[in-house]
Amino acid sequence: MASEDEHGGAFLVAGEDVPVCQSCVSSVATPSSITSVLEDADSMYSQSVSDVPESTPCAADTLRVSVSDLPDEILIKIFSHMSFSELIDVVQKVCSRWRRLSQDFELWHDKEYHVRYWTCFDMDTSKGGTTDEEAIKTFCDAPNLRTVFMWRSARSRVFRALYSKCQRLSELQLHVSQKLSYSVLKNLVEKCARIRTLRISDELLKSEKFSEAVSHLQHLQVLCLDVHFTESTPALRPLGDGCPQLAEIDFGYTSVDMDDLRYFLNAKRNTLKSIHIKWAMDGKRAGGLTKLRLLDLRGGYGLDDDTVIAVSRGCPALQELNVREAELLSDAAFSQIYHLEHLEILDVSWCKGLAGALFPCLARLPQLHTLFAEELEFPVMQPGLSSILALSSVRCLTFNYSVVTGVPFHKFPGKLVSLRELKIRGCRGDPKATDGLSEQMPDLKIYGSIEAEDPGFNTDDHQNDVDLEGEENVGLGGADEIRDDRSDNGKDSDVDSSSSSDNEIDSIIWDERTIPSLFLQDV
Missing domain, CATH: 3.80.10.10 (Ribonuclease Inhibitor)
Incomplete structure (x- = not known):
């Protein structure tokens, strides 16, 4: 028998209003989509009850049903029509069951979160926050989030929340001025091992140690390097030895060590399909x-x-x-x-x-x-x-x-x-x-x-x-x-140019x- 909290309150007689679900949302305005869903469910059960003969023990006046009796699959299908904001700001506050279902991985494959400086309108598949606290809360509420864009630098605690909660992350874009400690980067790579697309500053990869950490991303397919204000030379050899699925790289205007680049391209000659340089x-x-x-x-x-x-x-x-x-x-x-x-x-x-x-x-x-x-x-x-x-x-x-x-x-x-x-x-x-x-x-x-x-x-x-x-x-x-x-x-000019310094x-x-x-x- 499910708990009272699991069902969102007491059972309801078909045809009655659903005050429990409404009260659970309380101060948050209930979206019209949720109201419509509850009305449709109520209508469906009322129709099924009307077909029951009055002489049977399960007469309409004794049969009690609720939207909570819908199977998980149906509720997830309904929730798939909800926006990013509705899922975490409304649906999750109804009851513990709805919170659990709203975090189902099928609902988050197309959702993305933006950490930004400015406030702007959210869309159905995207949501943004201007503070680190908002980002941390979102990562906790959406553990199956796949895509995160950072339009500003964030503190280490944001990344700790990200790699602790969102371990299905597949795309991450870091701000060009973002700085990370080695331990944070290492944990990010180890716990978010499914990252396929990564945009990162060349400043973060200038160390062999940091570059080697990124090279452990076994599923990385797309790597983009952003040029920091200070000239940095990323270490490419570890990336050449790792990242076995790397197929696309964008060097932009990054300055690199030529021997490293030659080594990298040789190592990836059988996997690279796209180069921007x-x-x-x-x-x-x-x-x-x-x-x-x-x-x-x-x-x-x-x-x-x-x-x-x-x-x-x-x-x-x-x-x-x-x-x-x-x-x-x-x-x-x-x-x-x-x-x-x-x-x-x-x-x-x-x-x-x-x-x-x-x-x-x-x-x-x-x-x-x-x-x-x-x-x-x-x-x-x-x-x-x-x-x-x-x-x-x-x-x-x-x-x-x-x-x-x-x-x-x-x-x-x-x-x-x-x-x-x-x-x-x-x-x-x-x-x-x-x-x-x-x-x-x-x-x-x-x-x-x-x-x-x-x-x-x-x-x-x-x-x-x-x-x-x-x-x-x-x-x-x-x-x-x-x-x-x-x-x-x-030929002569080539010989002269070869004598220039390393x-x-x-x-x-x-x-x-x-x-x-x-x-x-x-x-």
Whole structure:
């Protein structure tokens, strides 16, 4: 027999109000959802009782039922429609049984808690608190909480409550200024061993001891490093030896030891599928990353052709490549991109050094369906610009804010049969270039329009540029020759650069000259 507290009070006659449940909520306003649930349950039992013959011993006037007689599974299903706040601020205060059921792990797989400075509205699946006390109370009330975001630094007692109560935690984001003692970090890793996604400051990983503690996360799949205000160099070797399921890492703008990075990438070459990195490194060949799916090199202003060539050779499974704003890249960078047979998404926006051999190179990518080519001048891409018509599998072209003079829009019908999106916001050129395109390609959506080119824009300058580069950049062979010349001429400079001090190498952030060594396969 359940206790009075377990049932939330005395039994009730069907059709009566439920004053016990209402009084249990007392000062807290009962949500309409809970009231509706109780009314529906009361109606259901009233209907079932009305079917009982009056002559039976279980006549309606003697049968006593309550919403508390609903099985656990039904109540959990009802509670699944409650918001984060309703579960811990209302449902848990009704009775001990409801409190226990409201903490069922099925109810918390999509809930997240935010520790923040500011007060804002909570949502159905999220709740926030501005004080450490609020955070601690929430962790105690929601032991099956899966996701926690910390938008400010918190005291050690908050983490002690977190790893003591919420041991099913799967995603944790720490504030960049968060400081932890070794014992707190070690307990967090040991007791919240199911963490799969972790965002942490590079400052916390600068010690081998701290890095080794994080490396014990056997289920960690995604690791993001935030740069602290003071320059810190995280210890990567322990992470390379541990974290057996690590598949995605975001280095951001973190400065690292190049030998450590090479060791880490070698150790994870068979598990890493995504790397976000904003700089490069120095060293010898380290072998290809054969399972890498995404490589984000945007903002690498010093990124050179050899880097992209090395990526093309060493990352055969790559599906997405971003070299946005790599202004030093020339057509030679893409001379061997045909090795990336699975490449689907490519971003070459703001790569000002591209010319006539780019599109002939891209035409050899059988799976390419999305191309970003914003802030480019297409007139300098002649005579190879017509090869854009060979991108038969492309579904989305983004040319925003580019000079699109010379792009054969009138030939897109019948050639680019898979094209569904064309983005030309802020483009300059012939305003009539896309006239009739929507009628001929009814499935195509065009975003934006082409504006008339500035009268001061001199097309002869573009033609001169094409003439100067024509001997070097015609077709794929020309791109290969460019690469060979650059390789020969760069030998002496490579020797000179190798004589720089180790301290200079370890602090490189924007020198991309020797990044290819980390992606190139040994052949």
